[in-house]
Amino acid sequence: MRKILVAGNWKMHGSKAMVSELLEGLLAGSSADGKADLLVFPPFPYLPLTESVLAGTHIRYGGQNLNPNAQGAHTGETSGGMLKDFGCHYALVGHSERRAIYGESDHDVALRFKAALDAGLHPILCVGETLEEREEGQTEAVVARQLDAVIEFVGIESFRKAVIAYEPVWAIGTGLTATPEQAQSVHAFIRDKLTSLNVIIAGQLRILYGGSVNGSNAAELFAQSDIDGGLVGGASLTAEAFLAIYSAID
Numbered sequence: 001m002r003k004i005l006v007a008g009n010w011k012m013h014g015s016k017a018m019v020s021e022l023l024e025g026l027l028a029g030s031s032a033d034g035k036a037d038l039l040v041f042p043p044f045p046y047l048p049l050t051e052s053v054l055a056g057t058h059i060r061y062g063g064q065n066l067n068p069n070a071q072g073a074h075t076g077e078t079s080g081g082m083l084k085d086f087g088c089h090y091a092l093v094g095h096s097e098r099r100a101i102y103g104e105s106d107h108d109v110a111l112r113f114k115a116a117l118d119a120g121l122h123p124i125l126c127v128g129e130t131l132e133e134r135e136e137g138q139t140e141a142v143v144a145r146q147l148d149a150v151i152e153f154v155g156i157e158s159f160r161k162a163v164i165a166y167e168p169v170w171a172i173g174t175g176l177t178a179t180p181e182q183a184q185s186v187h188a189f190i191r192d193k194l195t196s197l198n199v200i201i202a203g204q205l206r207i208l209y210g211g212s213v214n215g216s217n218a219a220e221l222f223a224q225s226d227i228d229g230g231l232v233g234g235a236s237l238t239a240e241a242f243l244a245i246y247s248a249i250d
């Protein structure tokens, strides 16, 4: 049985006051024996504050990205070991904004996925097609290519500790959500692909949906058989909106 995971990607939003208020609100409105696991991705500067509020609680947190290298002359970058040092359990890799705005290739994403594992973190691998690719009927081919780049580099065994997030690029931050049927169809494609490589890993792996998830659409999306939770951007920035998603799960 896969437990629902609700993960909040704060992107480049926040302040010390906002982070404290949001985290305290999430702690007050959720519990360790709830139906879903909660996870947040604050911007790097707020990791010490996040650690001070969340250490020893049921809410996990992680880094929004990491450098493929363990250390060295990489000005402005952050390693997996540094994330671990601040109590992170997870790292996002391959978010579409990293791919599109910062030019991360499929291979760069594979390097980051491996770096996360090497540091003892759970990578959340983001995959998904653009609107143009969907309209050209390329959705499965794009998602398969993004997955293959990582599987070929690290091997299917490495997915034991991973999570996958299917995030159609056209649904991120746009208010457009994939229908539950559209999302389920791609999630099933991903799980079938992994099943052909390792049936146990594929059965245990959580596959999140991301793209304008909110308190009104979460229940129907998460009720799909291969959707195991959500990666949430905009609606993770207030405790009220994020907890509306957490509470929508039955």
Ligand code: PEP
Pocket (backbone or CB within 6 Å): 009, 167, 171, 172, 173, 174, 175, 210, 211, 212, 213, 231, 232, 233, 234, 235
């Ligand atoms: C995201 O950033 O991964 C995301 C899904 O954002 P939003 O929920 O705002 O669409």
